[in-house]
Amino acid sequence: MRPRVTPLSMMPTGSTGRVVAFRGGYGSMRRMMEMGITPGTIIRVINNSVGPILIEVRGAVYALGRGMASKVLVELL
Amino acid sequence: MKNKYDFIVAVSGSPNVGKSTLFNIITGERQHVGNWPGKTVERYEGLLIHHGYRIKIVDLPGTYSLGALSEEEVIARDFIVKEKPDVVIVIADALRLEHTLYLVVQLLELTGKVVVALNKMDAADKRGIHIHVDRLSRKLSVPVVPVSALHNIGINNLIDRVLDVAKGRVKPGKFKINYNGIEYYIGKVEEILRNNNSIPDYPPRWVAIRLLEGDKEFENKILERNGEKVLEKIYEIKNIAKRELGEDPETIIVTTRYNFIHNIIKDVIAYGKVVIPSITISLDKILTHPILGLPIIVLLLFSTFFIIFSINTGFPLNIVFKDLGYENIAKAIEENSLSSILSKIFEFLSIVIRDVLNRINLPDYIISFICDGIIIGIGSVLSFFPLILITYIIFGIIEDSGLMARIAVASDTILRKIGLSGKAIMPLILGFGCNVPAVLGTRILEDDREKILAIMLAPIIPCQARLTVLLAIVAAIVKNPLQQANILISLYIISLIILVVMGKALKILLFKKYRTPELLIELPPYHRPSFRVISWLSWDRGIHFIKKAGTTIFLLSIIIWFMLNFGLSGYGVELSNSYAAIISKSLIPIGSLMGLDDWRLILALLNGFVAKEAVIETLTLASGATNPTDAINIIGISYIQALVLMTVMMIYTPCMPTLITVFSESRKLKYMIIVLIYQLSLAFTIGIIVFNLYKILF
Numbered sequence: 017m018r019p020r021v022t023p024l025s026m027m028p029t030g031s032t033g034r035v036v037a038f039r040g041g042y043g044s045m046r047r048m049m050e051m052g053i054t055p056g057t058i059i060r061v062i063n064n065s066v067g068p069i070l071i072e073v074r075g076a077v078y079a080l081g082r083g084m085a086s087k088v089l090v091e092l093l
Numbered sequence: 094m095k096n097k098y099d100f101i102v103a104v105s106g107s108p109n110v111g112k113s114t115l116f117n118i119i120t121g122e123r124q125h126v127g128n129w130p131g132k133t134v135e136r137y138e139g140l141l142i143h144h145g146y147r148i149k150i151v152d153l154p155g156t157y158s159l160g161a162l163s164e165e166e167v168i169a170r171d172f173i174v175k176e177k178p179d180v181v182i183v184i185a186d187a188l189r190l191e192h193t194l195y196l197v198v199q200l201l202e203l204t205g206k207v208v209v210a211l212n213k214m215d216a217a218d219k220r221g222i223h224i225h226v227d228r229l230s231r232k233l234s235v236p237v238v239p240v241s242a243l244h245n246i247g248i249n250n251l252i253d254r255v256l257d258v259a260k261g262r263v264k265p266g267k268f269k270i271n272y273n274g275i276e277y278y279i280g281k282v283e284e285i286l287r288n289n290n291s292i293p294d295y296p297p298r299w300v301a302i303r304l305l306e307g308d309k310e311f312e313n314k315i316l317e318r319n320g321e322k323v324l325e326k327i328y329e330i331k332n333i334a335k336r337e338l339g340e341d342p343e344t345i346i347v348t349t350r351y352n353f354i355h356n357i358i359k360d361v362i363a364y365g366k367v368v369i370p371s372i373t374i375s376l377d378k379i380l381t382h383p384i385l386g387l388p389i390i391v392l393l394l395f396s397t398f399f400i401i402f403s404i405n406t407g408f409p410l411n412i413v414f415k416d417l418g419y420e421n422i423a424k425a426i427e428e429n430s431l432s433s434i435l436s437k438i439f440e441f442l443s444i445v446i447r448d449v450l451n452r453i454n455l456p457d458y459i460i461s462f463i464c465d466g467i468i469i470g471i472g473s474v475l476s477f478f479p480l481i482l483i484t485y486i487i488f489g490i491i492e493d494s495g496l497m498a499r500i501a502v503a504s505d506t507i508l509r510k511i512g513l514s515g516k517a518i519m520p521l522i523l524g525f526g527c528n529v530p531a532v533l534g535t536r537i538l539e540d541d542r543e544k545i546l547a548i549m550l551a552p553i554i555p556c557q558a559r560l561t562v563l564l565a566i567v568a569a570i571v572k573n574p575l576q577q578a579n580i581l582i583s584l585y586i587i588s589l590i591i592l593v594v595m596g597k598a599l600k601i602l603l604f605k606k607y608r609t610p611e612l613l614i615e616l617p618p619y620h621r622p623s624f625r626v627i628s629w630l631s632w633d634r635g636i637h638f639i640k641k642a643g644t645t646i647f648l649l650s651i652i653i654w655f656m657l658n659f660g661l662s663g664y665g666v667e668l669s670n671s672y673a674a675i676i677s678k679s680l681i682p683i684g685s686l687m688g689l690d691d692w693r694l695i696l697a698l699l700n701g702f703v704a705k706e707a708v709i710e711t712l713t714l715a716s717g718a719t720n721p722t723d724a725i726n727i728i729g730i731s732y733i734q735a736l737v738l739m740t741v742m743m744i745y746t747p748c749m750p751t752l753i754t755v756f757s758e759s760r761k762l763k764y765m766i767i768v769l770i771y772q773l774s775l776a777f778t779i780g781i782i783v784f785n786l787y788k789i790l791f
Contacts, residue, residue, distance in 0.1 A: 081611030
């Protein structure tokens, strides 16, 4: 079965995924990577409703703007 | 500097790891705050005496990384490389070990003189997170000391280990991350750096890695020192690496670093229970929600300001007690509010000193200069202190508890409409207490343009001093409490509308290509705030402000004294013949446009430039009354005049301390002038509109 790849902004609450790639600007990508959102990282979505998305990465919780989240491609696990 | 101390120790750590708490515990009361040279970032230093050694402790700015993404990161790494501290204490958070080790690992790549303080160990134990400290220490090849800064556990042990490293008793092992495929290119860049002696202070390998990660600061330095050609060679290597490896070098490097950490974590940590408690998750879901969270947050902030205002001026707690029928308690609250106590002290000082000076037969104008000029001047400088202090303390508690990050997330959706991100909510709401900490608070914004935008918008927020003026005027002209409330609320709404309109306007006018930065903010675990740390931080910030702005406020007070007491015929003229009155009278034609055709009203507004409270004091003084209500009756201020006066006072110009702060934070005179001009013109325009509308309607 082909792995399902979706932007992080589309991941439902409670789902888990692995970061595959980034699209878009250097600045925002760099900031996310410094926070530990690197390719291969497992991300758990704590809440995705309106406004920024809450995610858990490497034991820390982040709020991520939707625009930024749409630039992270994630393979759903 | 070094000979005054036996050792210099730097403390570094990511945000929210408890760095301030640890710094405070280590240095106790012996510390001072300043700014890093040429920067707006605060620099804290303290002294520690341990086993007879005098140790200087320097608190480095809290950063997630040592790249050059922010001013703070450059300060931190420059300090380590150029001032060569004997030891760097780097704090990791046991609750978020993997995440906080990122900075630790970067530091270890830079220097071996490191001791890792593993903070919040007690909390980790409770959560069922077990960390094998010795194994972690071996993997990192430096001492790792478990501590709890909040409960003062393990601090002695930490300092012992720091001394061990400082004295060379413990030698750090070799620490090197293998970047695999990219190592070849690191070597290539290193070679160029060595050949050109490019960035001599730093270890070439470290700089090489940074350059492959795209470090703008180092790139600029090479451009300055070695010219374009050398930099191009480095770019070329980077491009080849990207082509050969099929991925950006920066992605590979950051990922390798995180993988390295992940492998350590696997060996040293065992989880007993869920890492993030479900209550945190549920709470976060509600609090950060733009619809569900906002009412809770508004309620929280409302109570916060209730407390701040009540401590400082007695309002609105006094009203509550008055309505309940406890007149005495209401009065006691007013009389024991900070501002009332402070003004009584200065009144008393002024009387006592005037009495003493009268006895030694000094000329009148010298007595007046000392009592009405100098003492009142010092008084107005100090009157800012409780305002700033309490605002900082209460918001320090909200921030330290972890709530502020949630508030930022919840307000992001709304703030984006005026070009700001959720992070700007903190400075903006500080503004309801006092505009000065609001402008200072914009430091947390990383994007320069967002910061400038927030700096220019913050002074519109109606501060507490403006509220006291409004209260005094509204109480004198309207008796019905409901109508009073209506007027106050309308004025606040006008201010907020101006905020929204100006946010959009400034964004378009000043920064055409500007796009509001996306929110990326950590939600730290909720925790009990350390009151001790918050109070010293707030105290230091208050003092720091007084030192910086005090002289200017003081000088302006002296000038105002001169203008009020001197006239064309010298000292001792009636107030109505003073220079201040002459200037105010000459402005009557402008004031008349909005119905303010009495020179005393204009004088009050002029005086309000020093501090907004002065508007009421001036009215009282100029009318010869003893309280604001009488003053307003004696001058005969009409209903519409009062409305215009309040509206103009809300908007016309930030007080001078705020303007000074706008200048010192934006570092451009231009922005201070823009703030001054746009607020002045808005105030006059709205003043004229209100006056004429009223004339037409009634």
